[in-house]
Amino acid sequence: MENNLHVSSSPHIRAETNTRDIMLDVIIALVPASVMGVYFFGYRALLVILVTVLAAVLAEYLAAIVLKRKQTIGDLSAVVTGLLLALNFPPSIPFWIAIVGAFIAIMLVKQLFGGIGQNFMNPALAARVILLISWPVQMTRWVWPDGVSSATPLVILKRGLMAQAPGYLDLFLGNVAGCIGETSAAALLIGGIYLVVKKVIGMETPLAFIGTVGLFTWIFAGGSLFTGDFLYHILAGGLILGAFFMATDYSTTPVTRRGKIIFGIGCGILASVIRLYTDYPEGVSFAIILMNVATQLIDRFTVPRSFGGEKNAA
Amino acid sequence: MFVKKSFSGGVEVPHFKNTENIQTEKIGVPDEVIIPMQQHSGAPCKPTVKEGEPVKVGQVIGISESFISAPIHSSVSGTVADISSMIFPDGRYVATVVIKADGKQDIHEDVKPPICTNKEEFIEAVKNSGLVGLGGAGFPAHVKLNPPKDKNIDTLIINAAECEPFITSDYREIMENSADIMDGIDAVTKFIGVSNVIIGIEDNKPEAISLLKKLAAGKKGIDVKALRTRYPQGAEKMLIYALTGRKVPPGKLPMDVGVIVMNITSVGFVGRYLKDGMPLIKKRVTVDGSAVNRPSNVEALIGTKLSDVFDFCGGFKTEPFKIIMGGPMMGIAQYTLDAPVMKYTNALLAFDKTFGNVPPETACIRCGRCYRACPVNLMPLHINRAALVEDMDALHKYHTMDCIECGCCAYSCPARIPLVQSIRLGKTLIKKAQAKAKKDESQKDVKS
Ligand code: SF4
Ligand code: SF4
Numbered sequence: 001m002e003n004n005l006h007v008s009s010s011p012h013i014r015a016e017t018n019t020r021d022i023m024l025d026v027i028i029a030l031v032p033a034s035v036m037g038v039y040f041f042g043y044r045a046l047l048v049i050l051v052t053v054l055a056a057v058l059a060e061y062l063a064a065i066v067l068k069r070k071q072t073i074g075d076l077s078a079v080v081t082g083l084l085l086a087l088n089f090p091p092s093i094p095f096w097i098a099i100v101g102a103f104i105a106i107m108l109v110k111q112l113f114g115g116i117g118q119n120f121m122n123p124a125l126a127a128r129v130i131l132l133i134s135w136p137v138q139m140t141r142w143v144w145p146d147g148v149s150s151a152t153p154l155v156i157l158k159r160g161l162m163a164q165a166p167g168y169l170d171l172f173l174g175n176v177a178g179c180i181g182e183t184s185a186a187a188l189l190i191g192g193i194y195l196v197v198k199k200v201i202g203m204e205t206p207l208a209f210i211g212t213v214g215l216f217t218w219i220f221a222g223g224s225l226f227t228g229d230f231l232y233h234i235l236a237g238g239l240i241l242g243a244f245f246m247a248t249d250y251s252t253t254p255v256t257r258r259g260k261i262i263f264g265i266g267c268g269i270l271a272s273v274i275r276l277y278t279d280y281p282e283g284v285s286f287a288i289i290l291m292n293v294a295t296q297l298i299d300r301f302t303v304p305r306s307f308g309g310e311k312n313a314a
Numbered sequence: 315m316f317v318k319k320s321f322s323g324g325v326e327v328p329h330f331k332n333t334e335n336i337q338t339e340k341i342g343v344p345d346e347v348i349i350p351m352q353q354h355s356g357a358p359c360k361p362t363v364k365e366g367e368p369v370k371v372g373q374v375i376g377i378s379e380s381f382i383s384a385p386i387h388s389s390v391s392g393t394v395a396d397i398s399s400m401i402f403p404d405g406r407y408v409a410t411v412v413i414k415a416d417g418k419q420d421i422h423e424d425v426k427p428p429i430c431t432n433k434e435e436f437i438e439a440v441k442n443s444g445l446v447g448l449g450g451a452g453f454p455a456h457v458k459l460n461p462p463k464d465k466n467i468d469t470l471i472i473n474a475a476e477c478e479p480f481i482t483s484d485y486r487e488i489m490e491n492s493a494d495i496m497d498g499i500d501a502v503t504k505f506i507g508v509s510n511v512i513i514g515i516e517d518n519k520p521e522a523i524s525l526l527k528k529l530a531a532g533k534k535g536i537d538v539k540a541l542r543t544r545y546p547q548g549a550e551k552m553l554i555y556a557l558t559g560r561k562v563p564p565g566k567l568p569m570d571v572g573v574i575v576m577n578i579t580s581v582g583f584v585g586r587y588l589k590d591g592m593p594l595i596k597k598r599v600t601v602d603g604s605a606v607n608r609p610s611n612v613e614a615l616i617g618t619k620l621s622d623v624f625d626f627c628g629g630f631k632t633e634p635f636k637i638i639m640g641g642p643m644m645g646i647a648q649y650t651l652d653a654p655v656m657k658y659t660n661a662l663l664a665f666d667k668t669f670g671n672v673p674p675e676t677a678c679i680r681c682g683r684c685y686r687a688c689p690v691n692l693m694p695l696h697i698n699r700a701a702l703v704e705d706m707d708a709l710h711k712y713h714t715m716d717c718i719e720c721g722c723c724a725y726s727c728p729a730r731i732p733l734v735q736s737i738r739l740g741k742t743l744i745k746k747a748q749a750k751a752k753k754d755e756s757q758k759d760v761k762s
Contacts (some may be wrong), residue, residue: 011721308561
């Protein structure tokens with residue numbers, strides 16, 4: 001009997017939460033936004049979500065076979081990537097583009113860089129940007145279920161057609177043109193708060209990101225300084241989706257508290273600059289991806305000092 | 315209002331204090347005891363007895379010339395049956411004296427209450443008692459109580475936090491031997507010359523808190539403070555911070571911030587020893603875990619085999635998968651039930667497979683839970699990687715040596731990565747590199 005005693009390093013007990021539980025929480029947190037998307041944009045939005053998620057899981061499954069890695073679809077991370085990607089699609093996106101996007105996200109951006117925890121760009125966002133560049137028309141056409149197409153709130157703003165702009169309430173609830181999952185600030189906030197309460201994410205990044213965009217647009221987006229409509233900028237477009245769900249992605253953002261704040265502020269400045277000073281109406285995806293690239297650098301310069309210790313020269 | 319200061323990080327662990335209301339039972343004299351010559355941190359002792367020699371209870375059987383060491387005594391009367399080396403769980407071989415007990419428990423003539431009239435005599439007495447830190451670290455007590463002159467000690471902290479799951483042996487010491495504890499505190503404060511005493515205890519032990527408060531009420535300078543229940547509240551640095559607001563810098567000792575920390579069972583032992591002169595030959599041990607038939611608190615003679623201890627507690631109800639000496643967060647998994655109870659053993663846990671099996675490791679997802687849980691503010695995910703690829707620069711950069719091996723990081727890792735194991739590996743790599751650098755240095759004989 002004695003030779004059967006198992007010997008391993010302490011600690012000998014573990015918390016219950018595993019990777020799958022965390023991914024499941026993210027999925028749960030995205031349910032309200034998905035439901036609102038389907039409510040406003042109709043059953044086609046639901047189909048887009050299902051097709052994209054299935055394609056992402058299939059891509060993960062195939063990638064494991066091709067790359068001879070351990071099968072990881074069980075950890076649900078591919079579902080999260082697929083869902084996030086779908087929520088970043090316009091409801092009218094052709095299904096084949098959605099499928100191509102899922103494969104780009106999983107195979108190219110995630111698995112080729114070593115799989116979960118290793119990729120340096122957010123798979124869903126990187127895929128979205130690649131699709132935007134490749135099929136700009138299909139990726140930015142906003143059609144309501146009744147066939148009427150319209151401009152997103154940020155495009156309206158860009159063109160200076162403020163008379164047509166939706167009110168704050170519509171923006172808050174999500175009754176405006178936009179990507180499936182980005183329009184309803186209310187639903188996204190519910191999900192975001194859920195993640196914070198469950199300690200899946202911290203408040204640092206979302207607060208820093210949204211706060212910076214608010215401050216920046218308040219100062220610079222108006223006719224004169226300090227007159228910008230910051231609330232419109234916060235509620236319109238993909239800011240809340242990006243700040244709570246993409247800029248908090250574990251693999252591609254800094255680990256330390258200080259790092260997260262720097263990351264959030266950087267995202268906020270970049271997103272605002274893109275929105276205000278380039279031809280693009282929306283800058284959240286680009287901003288996050290650019291900051292993803294800077295993550296390693298930020299991590300390197302934010303090594304915390306030990307308890308009671310002096311600051312380490314970086 | 316009293317605000318509970320605490321460290322950042324740490325984890326909420328399940329308490330499992332199943333044995334807290336179980337009175338300590340004495341295990342009888344075993345047939346033989348196995349007494350290793352190292353039961354403390356520091357230099358090992360050399361046996362002072364020979365095979366075949368008769369010994370008595372309390373007789374010195376091992377000493378060391380080194381300052382950082384503690385003598386070892388026989389816990390039984392009988393005959394030395396064997397002196398050989400025993401392998402420790404960490405891979406070291408340690409000289410070990412095996413004594414066949416005669417069951418008479420004749421007490422050695424040297425065992426008598428020490429005469430203490432001043433600090434020197436007191437330190438000498440503590441040294442002769444064989445006392446080591448009973449909280450699990452096993453640091454010789456006389457060394458701790460005798461800091462260099464230039465350290466200004468103003469506070470004695472009594473560690474009664476007992477933050478590890480399952481363990482209730484300190485709690486039972488408080489409930490059963492509070493008078494000894496108070497006598498021990500009196501002696502230490504009198505001879506060492508500290509006036510300020512703080513007893514720190516987690517707030518999940520209200521009965522012990524009110525008992526200690528009652529006893530301390532009549533005395534000057536003894537403060538009983540309830541601490542937030544959060545692991546690792548009993549870790550020395552975290553405890554000192556919670557009670558005094560002082561931070562012990564990395565690589566420094568409590569005395570560098572004017573503090574001496576003693577475990578509550580240690581101080582209770584001092585109180586008893588001054589009265590009866592019986593050296594450290596027995597220990598209260600919590601016996602628990604999913605495979606144990608009758609979870610208990612037992613008083614075992616040092617050197618009692620683990621199998622004897624578990625037998626006393628009704629044996630196993632299922633096949634034990636893992637045996638741990640100490641708590642589940644920092645304890646050491648044992649290879650064999652022939653291992654003995656040691657001076658610093660505070661718990662013996664036996665887990666069945668369902669409870670003791672750690673799920674398989676998956677890839678790090680960079681979630682940062684290990685970093686958030688680390689009370690020392692380290693980044694275990696980076697140390698893990700650095701240790702596995704032997705990246706020495708990164709091991710230094712991420713302050714590997716500052717880790718207190720509390721286990722919070724690995725406990726909270728959703729990928730179940732054995733982070734503490736790789737951090738220990740990293741420490742070994744650093745120590746090896748330092749030893750090598752030192753050797754190179756002395757060989758080159760360059761200016762210092
Ligand atoms: S807790 Fe585990 S998975 Fe999370 S960052 Fe640390 S090592 Fe990686
Ligand atoms: S790195 Fe060390 S000190 Fe920090 S949580 Fe892990 S074991 Fe504890």
